Each structure stands twice: as C-alpha cells, then as structure tokens.
Amino acid sequence: MTYETPDELRYTDSHEWIDDRGDARRIGITDFAQDELGDVVFVELPAEGESLESGAACAVVESIKAVSDIYTPVSGTVTATNDAVLDQPELLNTDPYGEGWLFEIDGQVPEDALDADEYREQIE
Amino acid sequence: MTTMQRIQHDGTGGSHEADESSPFAPQTPQEVEAMLSAIGADSVEELFDVPEAVAFDGEFDIEAKSEFEVVTEIEDLLGRNADRTEFLGRGHYDHYVPSVVDYLSLRSEFLTSYTQYQPETSQGFLQALFEFQSMIVELTGLDVANCSMYDAATALGEAAALAARVRDTSGSRVLVPETIRSERRSVLENYADGAELTVETYPLVDGNTDFDALSDRIGEDVVMVYAESPTARGTIEERLSDVAALADEHEAAFCLGSDPVALALLEEPAAVGADIVIGDASVLGLSASHGMGLGLFAVKEGYLRQVPGRLVGTSETADGRRAYTLTLQTREQHIRKERATSNICTNQAWVALRTAIHVASLGATGLSSLAEECVTRAAETAARLDEIDGVSAPADDRHHFREFVARTERPAAEVASELADRGFLVHEVGEYEIQVCVTETNSGEVDDLVAAVREVLV
C-alpha cells in the first residue's frame, strides 16, 4: 500500500507532518497515521495561546478502536486551531494534509525533522 | 418450582461412566478417545504443561453431590435465616417485583449471553439496555445514563473520580452528608484515595442539609458536593437547588443520590441543577437480595466523554435499518487501559434488564402511584407510632419517603431486640432512635408492628 506523503512537507517518526507556512508551522497527522487509526470519531485540540515544548502531548485523536496522543514536533505558542475537525473528525481520514489539519504553532521546524523520503522509508 | 420435582433423582443423564465426570461436560469416553486420537495425544494429562513443582495432587475435600442433594442442602442452610418481617431500608429496599420480570429476564437468551461485542447478533439485549438508559434519562432529566454500575456506593466512587477529572483546576475534597451510610462512605473513600481526594462531611439539621454549615465547609478545592434525597434517614431534601448553586459557585460538581421510585415523584434532578445522579436502581427489578444492587449513573452532556461504564447508542446497518451498539468504547479499559475512565468491564446488565422490564410493567402511572404510596405509608405509619407513649415519630420534622426515624424512650437496642423477638426487624440508628421502612410488601403487617411497639414501650 502506498501512502500519500507530499514532498514539500516535513515529518516526525510519530507520524505528524509539519508545513512551514511562513508566519507559523501547521501540524497534522499523516495518511499512514489516519489509515492505522481507522475512522476518526473525536479530536481534542490544544488551546489557542497555549505554550508548548516540542515533544509534549498536546492533542488527542480517537477512532473507534484506538486513542492516539499527538505530540507537537515544534515548540512555541499555538496560534490557530482547526475547529472544523471538532464537528467533522472524519476530515482527518478524508483529507489529512488539507482540511484535516490540527493546529498552528509559531516555533521553528526542528532540524531533525524527517523529509518526505526519510519518512516514506520509515513507513515501509 | 413444585414439590413434584423434588423426587430423588440425580439428574446427570445416563451416558457417562462412573460419576467422576462433570455433569456439564457432554463428552462420552468414546468421544474423548476419538478427540485424543485426532490430537495425537494418549491422555488428557499429556495436554497439560504444568511443572511438577507446582502441580496439585491433593483433594479439596468437596464431595460431588447430586442436584437434589445440593438444592436440599442449600434450602436447609438458608432455612436457618430467621422468619421475621423486615421493616428495613436505608439503601436496600423490597418492592414487589411482578412475575413477568422473572419469566422474561430468565429467558436463556438474555441470561446466558455476554457483553455485546458482536452487536449484529445481540440487538435484543442492546435495545433493552438502551431502553434502560432512556428510562434513567427520563427519571433524572439528565442527558446521558450508562447501562449500569455495580451499586450506589461504587457509582458514587466513580462520580467523585469523574468530578476530579473534568475540573479545570485540581481539587482535593469531596463533601458528603453526615447521614451517608458509613459503608457507602468507605467505598467512596477507596475510590477517592486512588484519585487523591479526601472525603469530608457536612452536617444535616433535622434531616436536611445544614446549608450554612455546608457554605462554611465548601471551598475552591472541593471537586464534588454530594447530597441524597431521600436521605438515609428517609427525609426529603428541600433546598437542593440552593446546594446545586453553591456547588456551581465553587466549580464543584453537584451529585445527587436517589433511586428510580423516588425520582418518579420528587424534584427532577436536572431541574434542581444536578450534574450527576447516582443511586441504586435495583429497588425495581430485584426484591430483597442481601444487598446486591444496580448502580445508576447519569450525567449532563458536558461530562459524556468522561463517563465510566458501557454506553449503548444507535446507528444504522449496511442496509439502512436502525441498530444498537456499544459506543464510545475508547473511554473504556480494553482500549484506554490505565487511562480509562474506569476499570469496569462486567457490570450489572442483567439486573438493568429486570429493572427496565419492571419499569415498563408499571408505566408512568404505576410508578408514580408506587412513589406516592411511599410518601403516604411513611407518613401514616409514623403518625400511628407517634400515638404511642414513649415514641416520637418522625424524629425529623420533614417529609419522608418510604422510611423514617422514630425516637424511643427506651434504648433503641432494647426496642429493636424486643421487636425482633416479636417477629419484626427495624434499624437501630442512634442510642434512642430506630428506623422503620414501609413498602407494599410489609404494609400488611404494620398493624402488628404498631401493636408490638406499643407492647415494647409500655
């Protein structure tokens, strides 16, 4: 099975993606992650303004059969959250890189973040 | 069960050899041979991988008996329970359970099935549990009820744990009425301990919350205020909305303890501002059963994801039909493990089924009448006892439900003991206080009870 892994994004080995959008970094879960989880039924997001250290558990994604903590790969302050996923958790399944994004945070992309090739290797 | 069945008969069926085998294992010796052959083993013992060092070669000294022998033995044993009329309550009640409850709940499809892990094949029981949840929602006015906890005390423990989890800021205290049964408090303390909470009481005055004292005791660090209506003394609380408001002011959850019969009549918990309702629902569905119960647990919508225990919800099948299923299971132990809302797995499902059948049999009309009788009987019985010199009833100048405390001139221990000699059991709740509970199952003997009390107090 091949998973979508957009080239322009960076990744973590806990299956989050990072999109550097200039004034903030946008975070979500990968196609691989949503496939593993199954149908997402509930999402908990961090609060806007919350300050996080890289590696901290800051969000929760629940499917019917599993609960997954999401760890922020980036430190800083949360500048935006995607409230759409609170009402439509299925967006994480249908559009994990687009409408299924989770939150934005103002810190920098860490140096050890994986690039698309490195992440693809990992999930094979 | 008729006497016809008590014929000497061992009931093992004839196809087994010398009765060393379990009567409930159907394999004949020939079949055992064939199975061993298929497996490629010479004996069943070969299939066991138990080291010598820990193998058990001894006997338990439990003699196998026939069905008749066991039934007779237990009948004889239980026959040693004294034949007395119980006027007992304080958390465990005896209401009449209509026969239809037994006949339907004992159907083996209900009795011998298990948790509905394959909902497509368990639609019946799931619907029955959904209906039970729905009845509790109607009775409490709250948004969500689970399909059972073990009993009122453990439900209370779970409520405190939930209250601590949902709070934004951490807290450390739970406030409970001083009239709470000490047993219930002890269970709560064990649950509270694990959640790093301590339990403290607030006083009651004349059978109702001492609001001023409660206001003194409450604070920022209280996660939950618990009140009971009716209280363990049978009194009906009159200022529940005020208690709820006070709890709310301090960001404490307000948990109300009650039961389905009381709830059918008294102020609706949602209307007074309760966030959680717990209690024992087996007041309907089970007659006196030595304290076995059915925990009811209902909460307002905002607490949904923190609810312990099983929840049954609706969905649709692949062919567009409504279906029932266990849902929101990610709260539970089999998925969340140590982060689960509770460790509960097996609950009191079959008792919840019985309670639902009982409520269905009564209907709103029957249940309301039953509840009204609980008020009337308590008041009338108290009034009759009050006429006796040396008795003052009810001790608390309040409205009562099912039961009441009576003050006696003679020490309660003596009164209770002498009443027992005359065939009646009442509670001793204080040095000079007894408690009497009246339902339709013992109301026929109230005349005799009153006469006996009169004799004892002479």
Added chain:
Amino acid sequence: MNYRQATWGRETEGGEAVNEPLLSEKRTETVTHDDVDLPDELVREELTLPEPAEPEVASHYTRLSQMTYSVEHGPYPLGSCTMKYNPKFIEDVAALEEGAIHPDRPDEYAQGTLAVLHGLQEYLAEIGGMATATLQPPAGAAGEFTGLLVARAYHRSNGEDDERREVIVPASAHGTNFASAAMCGYDVVELPSDEDGRVPVDALEEAVGDSTAALMLTNPNTLGLFERNISEIADIVHDAGGLLYYDGANLNALLGRARPGDMGFDIMHYNVHKTFATPHGGGGPGAGPVGVTEELAEFLPRPRVRERDGRYELYDPERSIGKVHGYQGNWLVLVKAYAYIARLGDSGLEDTSAKAVLNANYLAEQIDYDIPYGPFHHEFAATAGDRDAADVAKRMLDYGVHPPTTKWPEFVPEAMLTEPTESENLDSLDDLAAAFDAAMTDSEEELEAAPSKTTARRIDQADAARNPRLSWRALDEEE
C-alpha cells in the same frame, strides 16, 4: 448449516426501518402528581414513560430475546471469558425465598446466608490454595481493585507505600489490569512477552525493584500458555519485596490440577461468572472474590464471615481496607457459585479442566489456522493471517456461531483468541471448526458483506461514536 437469526422488519411512525420499535415508540403516558401530600415545590412537574400493557411487555421482550445470541444457541468461544453452560438448578437456588433477606439483619437472624457465604469463602480458598477469601467485590475488575488495595495496605503497613508506586503488567494482559492499577493510584509498567509468548525472566528482573508494589499475572496467560517459570517469577518478585497477584480469568484450565497459592501468588481474584458457571447475563452481574495468604488476611474488606462454635458472625478484620461494595457483594451470584461447586465436587472440578483443555486442543486441531504459540491449555490464539480478524469474525456469525475474541492479545497479528470451554460437545466443536474454516476461505466480498444472516447487517460504528444518540430522548431531539 443454514442459519438465520430472528429479525422483524418494521417501520416506526416516522418511517424509520427497525426490528422492534422502542417502548417509547409504542405508547407513553405523562403523569402529574396532583394527589400527593407534599408541597408542590418538592414534586416534579411531570413524568413521561412508556406504558405498555403486560401482553405488550411480554411480546416486546420475547422478541428482543430472540434477537440475542447466547450460550444455549451454540458455541460462544470468547477468549478468557469462559462462556460455559449455566446450570439451571443454580437459578432455583438463588430464587429461594429464605435467601431474600436484607443485609442489615443482625447476624443471629441471618445464620443461613452467613453459612452459605462462609462455605463459599472456604471452597474458594481451597480451590485457589489460599488461606481465605473475601466475597465482596462484585466483578473481576472490582476484585483486581480490591487485591491491589490489599497490596497497598500491606506496603503501607511496612512503611513502603511511598516507594512502591509501580505495578508490573504483561503487555498481553486484560485492559482491566491496567485500569485497576491506575484506579489505585499506581503507575503501570508494561512488560513485553518473550518470543515464546511468556513472561521474560530477564526483563522481569530488570523491571522489579524497590518501586515494585506488585506483578499481575494470569496463568495460563492469555495465549493459553502455562508460565513454566512461575516459581522463579515468584521468587524474583518476592525478593524485590513485591507481591504476586493472580488474575483468575483463566482458572478453568487449572481446576484441581494447580493452585495459584501453591505457585507463590499472594493475592488472587476469581471470576465466578467464568470458572464457576454463574450466568453472564448480557454483561453481568458477576462476582470477583479475592483470595489471599494468611499474612494479608487482616487487610481484607469488611465485614467478613467467621464461624465460632457453630454460629456465624460478621467481623471487621483488624486492618481492613474498608469496603469495595455498599453491602457484601452480589449475593444472588455468590449463592449460585456455591451451588455449582457443591454439585461438582473434587471430581467434577478436575474433570472440568480436563474437558476444557481437551476441547480447546481438539478444536485447534480441526481448524485450518496458524496458532503461533503453544502448548496451550483451555484457549489458543489463532491468527487470521492476511485477512482481517474482525471481518472473519463477522462472517463466522453467518454460520450460526459466535466468533472468538478478535485482535487481542495485540502482539499476535489478526488474533482470534478462542476458548470453547468444556460444555461444547463434539458436534458443536465440529460446527465451530467448520465456521472458522469457511469464514477464512470465503471471498473478500462475502467477508465485507458479513454478517448477513444475523438480526442486523454490519453496523456503522463510526457514526455511532461521532454522533452519540444514547436515549430515546436523544432520538426525538434529533428529529
């Protein structure tokens, strides 16, 4: 076999397709309380509940019962659940009027009930190789909670509770073990299994120490394998100052052949609704008595029953942890367990473990599945290989059997944890084996379309969780 479960295609008034309408969709009644002698402000405004007549109650629940698969329909091989036959006479025993008493009766008026409770305490202690038992916990998980409270009290009494904050649990353990430890305030340390599926002694040695309060194990484990190193495991834990806890879920495999007390366990719980044949009741009630060594008896919940000169009395153990149930546990379940044990006796109990293990081994032989771990006893974990275990299970329903537990333990891929119990006869085992094999060889389409012969076709779990509708009131509000 040509199987069809009962189903009634109906429509509600609102045009929704259902099997059996809800009670609320037939007739409800709203009542107000005009006659009661209470001030208005203490009385609820109104109450609305269904109000069927008795014949309607009877048909409603009869239909519901027919849409519920049970042990008496056929095999129900859920792993670690021990879905054995529930004898009928134990129901009559539980229904005896003489047993229908209030728990607050003074001891002298409850001698019969206390005698039965005392008798069961003794039976269980014997069977488990423990000094004594409490009957108070109302389920297995409650038994775990109780057992860990006892462990904590013990460590507190030695001044070691502050240090000993960890409970070790194998990765393959039942979810309740983890949750019970957390409820007691412990931190859980998960121990992976070795390549043979058992507790790795080396890793255990690493994991235990001054922070260890207890190790929780079931034996045989959830793969059905006996922990051969149990004596060594016990020594390791005891040497580190910890206690060894036995999860009794799999006791059916050992009845009369091995006792947890003899293996070095200090605390154990029993699941009477598994091993001792009390009915599962659609999810309970059960009971989870806890047995302990002599040393720990003083910490047990209060009250307990003891016998003095032929009379029974309740007393509080000296350093009791208090209570884990509002009264003395699930009486109606406990009396059934007593009856079952009394019926079977030594010989029947020993035969039970023999037949349970025989049935599991025979079934394993008959099915065409890989079973990666052995030698197993009363249950085994087959793997569905490259098929989805959940889909295989749904397809098995179409063959008139209940499937095994799926996807647990987690480290067996596509696990199908199967425990037939001793109650299934040869025909039934063969039917079950046929269902296993047929489901495995049916096409992907057939599996995805399954189940098709049960009351309900496949249910949309995602929608149930995304949009919880948990009462008929919620359904009404949705409209």
